Amino acid sequence: xxxxKSRSAGVLASEIARLYTAALQRxxxxxxxxxxxxxxxxxxxxxxxxTQRMLTARLGxxxxxxxxxxxxxxxxxxxxxxxxPDDRRxxxxxxxxxxxxxEAQATxxxxxxxxxxxxxxxxxxxxxxxxxxxxxxxxLRAGEGVPPS
Amino acid sequence: xxxxKSRSAGVLASEIARLYTAALQRxxxxxxxxxxxxxxxxxxxxxxxxTQRMLTARLGxxxxxxxxxxxxxxxxxxxxxxxxPDDRRxxxxxxxxxxxxxEAQATxxxxxxxxxxxxxxxxxxxxxxxxxxxxxxxxLRAGEGVPPS
DNA sequence: TAGCATTAAACAGCATGCTATGCAATAATA
DNA sequence: TATTATTGCATAGCATGCTGTTTAATGCTA
Numbered sequence: 001x002x003x004x005k006s007r008s009a010g011v012l013a014s015e016i017a018r019l020y021t022a023a024l025q026r027x028x029x030x031x032x033x034x035x036x037x038x039x040x041x042x043x044x045x046x047x048x049x050x051t052q053r054m055l056t057a058r059l060g061x062x063x064x065x066x067x068x069x070x071x072x073x074x075x076x077x078x079x080x081x082x083x084x085p086d087d088r089r090x091x092x093x094x095x096x097x098x099x100x101x102x103e104a105q106a107t108x109x110x111x112x113x114x115x116x117x118x119x120x121x122x123x124x125x126x127x128x129x130x131x132x133x134x135x136x137x138x139x140l141r142a143g144e145g146v147p148p149s
Numbered sequence: 150x151x152x153x154k155s156r157s158a159g160v161l162a163s164e165i166a167r168l169y170t171a172a173l174q175r176x177x178x179x180x181x182x183x184x185x186x187x188x189x190x191x192x193x194x195x196x197x198x199x200t201q202r203m204l205t206a207r208l209g210x211x212x213x214x215x216x217x218x219x220x221x222x223x224x225x226x227x228x229x230x231x232x233x234p235d236d237r238r239x240x241x242x243x244x245x246x247x248x249x250x251x252e253a254q255a256t257x258x259x260x261x262x263x264x265x266x267x268x269x270x271x272x273x274x275x276x277x278x279x280x281x282x283x284x285x286x287x288x289l290r291a292g293e294g295v296p297p298s
Numbered sequence: 299t300a301g302c303a304t305t306a307a308a309c310a311g312c313a314t315g316c317t318a319t320g321c322a323a324t325a326a327t328a
Numbered sequence: 329t330a331t332t333a334t335t336g337c338a339t340a341g342c343a344t345g346c347t348g349t350t351t352a353a354t355g356c357t358a
Contacts, residue, residue, distance in 0.1 A: 068339095
């Protein structure tokens with residue numbers, strides 16, 4: 001009859017997401033970063049000089065969301081946008097020195113925030129939990145997401 | 150060194166949350182409801198006539214978030230706010246007829262959206278997964294959240 | 299009882315996410 | 329080659345979440 005939040009995978013996942021984001025934000029704030037900015041940076045740290053389109057695809061958010069986030073990152077001096085040499089529609093997103101310098105610290109605190117989440121389970125179950133999350137994401141992307149045309 | 154999103158419990162949970170919210174939104178839209186509105190309604194369906202403070206505590210969001218959501222729900226004709234008989238600061242939030250009529254359908258589609266999420270796992274693992282989510286939420290609330298003073 | 303603290307809501311301002319549109323540049327095709 | 333389709337981004341507008349501040353009503357206490 002009624003809806004039991006405490007047994008809803010979606011509601012529980014959303015709550016974990018909110019608490020994780022808050023934990024990460026508290027740790028990133030001293031570095032001048034936000035959670036979404038961190039994700040973009042982590043992509044650029046592994047490969048600098050990507051187009052907005054590539055970043056959008058790899059992080060799995062909508063193009064407009066990425067455009068807004070990149071706008072804030074440019075405003076905050078984390079990235080620069082330079083014209084694409086071959087395609088005048090596109091731009092190359094590249095790290096500033098300031099952003100490059102944050103990699104070690106930011107990665108460390110992000111790992112810490114994730115450890116806090118996993119810390120809710122005994123070590124013996126953590127690996128299985130990660131595996132379950134991964135399988136669910138794959139299934140949802142395949143089933144509910146936009147079909148890859 | 151670098152940050153691996155695909156092994157981050159927080160990132161994966163956030164992604165499941167986004168995909169779940171989208172799946173739920175698609176199903177609720179024909180009823181004129183949004184995911185956050187559904188959660189408030191589900192609370193009111195089980196006990197009508199609560200104060201904003203009670204709803205805030207039970208759904209675990211901030212007071213300001215709840216005030217905004219209730220504002221949209223009032224605008225959309227789902228709830229009414231009436232003065233509290235004993236406390237002139239407070240208001241009683243009660244369901245409109247229209248909102249009361251949606252319970253069965255809305256609950257059904259929400260269950261469906263949750264089934265889609267759990268569907269990413271074999272049935273044998275679903276119960277364990279729910280238990281893990283619940284334990285993590287409890288641990289995070291206790292550890293990182295605002296201490297219950 | 300006067301004054302301070304607490305509580306219930308509202309409001310302001312911001313970050314992230316989304317959809318829908320619009321625009322310019324590039325590609326494909328009739 | 330002229331049209332049409334596609335692609336890469338930007339913008340607008342909205343929902344949800346947060347923090348911080350303000351206001352009004354209540355409660356407590358010296």
